[in-house]
Amino acid sequence: MSLLSTAMSSTFLAHCRTLLGDTYVLTGAPDMAPFLTDWRGRHTGHALAVLRPGSVQQVADVVRACVQWSIPIVPQGGNTGLVLGGVPDTSGQAVVLSLARLNTIRETDALNRTMTVDAGCILQHVQEAAAAHGCLFPLSLAAEGTCTIGGNLSSNAGGTAVLRYGNARELCLGLEVVTPQGDIWNGLRGLRKDNTGYDLRDLYIGAEGTLGIITGAVLKLYPQPKASITALAALASPSSALRLLALMQDHCGASLTGFELMSSFCLDLVVAQFPHLPRPFAEPHAQYVLLELSSSESEEHAVGLLERAIGAALERRVIDDAVVATSVAQSRGLWQLREHIPLAQAKAGKNIKHDISLPVSCIPAFITQTAPLLEQAFPGCQLVCFGHLGDGNLHFNVAPPEGMTNEAFLANQDAVNRVVHDNVAKFHGSISAEHGIGALKREELARYKSPLELKLMRTIKAALDPQGIMNPGKIL
Template identity: 65%
Template sequence: MTISIDATHLADVTDFLQGCEKVVGSPNVLTNAADKSAFLTDQRQRFTGAAIAVVKPGNTAEVAAIVKLCNQFKVPLVPQGGNTGLVLGSVPDSRGNAIVLSLARLNQVRAIDPINHTITVEAGCILQNVQEAAFAADRLLPLSLAAEGSCTIGGNLATNAGGTAVLRYGNTRELCLGLEVVTAQGDIMHGLRGLRKDNTGYDLRDLFIGAEGTLGIITAAVMKIFPLPKAQLTALVALQTPDQALQLLTLAQGRCGAALTGFELMSDLCLQLVAKHMPQLTFPFSAHYPYYVLMEISDSESEAHASNLLEAVLAMALEEDICQDAVLATSSAQSKTLWQLRESISSAQAKEGKNIKHDVSIPISRIAEFISVTDGLLQQQFPGCRNVTFGHLGDGNLHYNVSPAIGASVEAFLDQQTAINLVVHDSVHAFGGSISAEHGIGSLKREELLRYKSAVEMQLMRTIKQALDPLNLMNPGKVI
């Protein structure tokens, strides 16, 4: 096996791997191509990188020891959780001079404090498992996203993941009280404090959250948990325009306050694709409408109180001609069915064929105008392209995806990806938005970031990177 590693002889690579085996055990150092393959390809199967090895430490001390070895031998490392990222942030590049540091074995729930409303978990814990551990303690971990059965808490923190409950509970950053981090030098920052107030200097926790493993490796976290709601009710609402969706959002927030936990926008094309590729899911309306909103309220009093609250909002929306129709789930099974429609959009779009994805955020008040303007720009330059628009309207996050025109060449369409991205992202920037709301930058959007971040912001980011990772060993080539 020939390994390409910058300025490092094969003997040094052998010494490095032997050092890794002493730390984590030889079964946890994968060098065989077949064993490494699952760790080298991104979730959407768009890119496959190369690595010296996949190293799987079993605890924080082992992570720190491996990082020190990487410093000694000048070997870059790519931290990886569930490898569910969408921006090529958790796979190595093609040079083959790095290791993948898999945190999958750091999967323990260390503590649950129901009085302090916190759960302390290791970075490799699957999100769904943490949700279930909180539920077993009669508590709620509100972080919820489509990949929750395979994504990890460490990855969620590294990308500051959003999901469907950001409207009420905030992004992962807002749900985290403390971190344990292995620095780029292999030191351990012990910051697992479950404190809601701690004004003792720079907020180092927030520095590592959202950094995509480029500054240090998150190994454990203290996460907020909440009392379980007495009731959760869901409604699917049919509308004519995104502007009506914003009116409905304002109405619902005014009547429901913090009880409004989910507010998802979907275009009709989204649900048409779901109906086409997932015919087992029932479409609840007798007619189609241009847009839909899936809204959910979580009530701390009773199901009857929640039902009265949601019914009052829907009645007022119908009376004021904000919406055209609505379906209120009357059971958890019906609620699950409505959520399945929303959660199946990405899978349905994948079954439809290759497409160009955008994860953007826009000031909530300008979303309707953004959709109208950007739809028009795309149709002018790429006639017939189909906009698969959906996302978390309540927090301003749109998955503004573009599919080729019916019958068009997919290859020719994908050849236009750079031009399509330019139209969409220039429009996002013009509306005061961000080209990445919750997926991160990775290597996929690294060059585009230079177009939209100011020179001052980029220089500050580079200064932080240089200060914390002067050897550029932590997930190199990602973000900046």
């Protein structure tokens, strides 16, 4: 893609100001700064401008202008991504197209259990709007106060309720997308069944803005549960956690909503960085599982299910101990232990992060085989292992040995990735479960995807975005 001359850049930006208004074309460094650095602070890019359209038509108009001037586009939602998918490179040739102003909840159909929203809607606001109609939108993750629906769909976000409700892909019935040519595809259909050809919706979900810009979505809603019960179980090993998962599923069925594994090191890290959070057990344990049950019947029903399951787990010595939250505040405190792990990591220093998925049955073997390999290669490194065991997703992060600087340890990132990702491949897993590929994992994807898969992906990219202007350098 050829570089723009100064005169052409000025002409393009003047046209954008005509389309959007001066206020919504940001070119000054202080104004653009929040849009150019990723959430983890690992990368700061450069951009020709940050464009902030206020309607779907304005998005389409901007895309057409970018096509005319051959300007790359980096779509951005809440900028909470972890793989450099929503920030530009350092060339300064791209525009960041922020969807933050597209934040209207267009329609709620409580009888059809659907909500139609703009892509820039904050996830938490969607959750609250659903609750106001007596419904539940179950997607839940740590960044829900700032991440947007468009970003959630573009990365096929997971979160803590995937075990019961599925990823973002399963929670979306229809999409509205601006294509790389500036056309608006209206696929906002609230249908559970629609067998009329290729599923374009699924093509755009998880594509990280490389095939088009999601501007709206029809989301699935569910009945609000009558009660939710949270418990924290202490146990000896990941194998015990797997046994507990099977036991809970046998006893509780679809009522089991969340099942989160956390190592002792994770909780020690959280308590060290956030000493006000609760310490549920007097004695330390090797592993912990945070689990949640939701009942459509009553709190009494949920408590009965949980008590019987926990009792069976104690009787069979699957777990060593357990605490059950008896109030909303206690439940929130237990969940904060899990949700503060990434925040505690950030406060403690840099980590080499891995967002992997494995067959659930393979997770204990993966952990017990991979941890010694990392210790052998990088003596003293510290494993921050936690995640959504119920759906096979681990955040398998590696922290530096005590006394080693972040910079010195991060220089080993490729070698650490090789140990972890090679073992993921050995167990037929994936190097990205819910964070996406972005620019950070692009080379890793090329290493582990088959040549045929990569060829098919490139064929789709070339067919839909022949100019290559949509989020270039991401995924492929």
